[in-house]
Amino acid sequence: DGGITQSPKYLFRKEGQNVTLSCEQNLNHDAMYWYRQDPGQGLRLIYYSQIVNDFQKGDIAEGYSVSREKKESFPLTVTSAQKNPTAFYLCASSRDREGGNEQFFGPGTRLTVL
């Protein structure tokens, strides 16, 4: 079955540490996205990538970094510069123009800073 996988499901980090969240898709989608969701809140876009080796900042990119070395993979690093990283992180992909940019989501990673 095609889909998006995120790992780990739960992640705990000490203050001052960088952590990397994994996102892999086998849907052959060109575009991939990272969102942050806080309790009772909607989704906020962190970074997105339309093609390999290219990505753009979203609305809340400060304190985060990404890479897109392979079409299938779009890892997100939460750096120590992110002041309040505890949140639920969602990765998504889309076929871009086809289907009106319908997005397919992974199951999410819940990050907690201790």
Add this chain to the structure above:
Amino acid sequence: GDSVTQMEGPVTLSEEAFLTINCTYTATGYPSLFWYVQYPGEGLQLLLKATKADDKGSNKGFEATYRKETTSFHLEKGSVQVSDSAVYFCALSDLKTSYDKVIFGPGTSLSVIP
């Protein structure tokens, strides 16, 4: 810029009640419209979509009609079940003005009680 407004939650209904969740949008182009559902602790799943005016999206008993004249995409279901308890997000993608992004509403939490 483009935006999505949803009715405030939480919404609590008894089983078999009629559901309406209002969604209105602002867009300069001709967006595609979506409803996504998020069950506790999970990622978002596409519930239904409509890509042009007067289209009706439907899935699992849920329906929404793309109304350009009122810039609305209200979600309805005739008889809700306990298993429909989730958070519902209205979203738009305007490939002419925000090519790379999907704009999400804040979400509406639904609880269905037996």
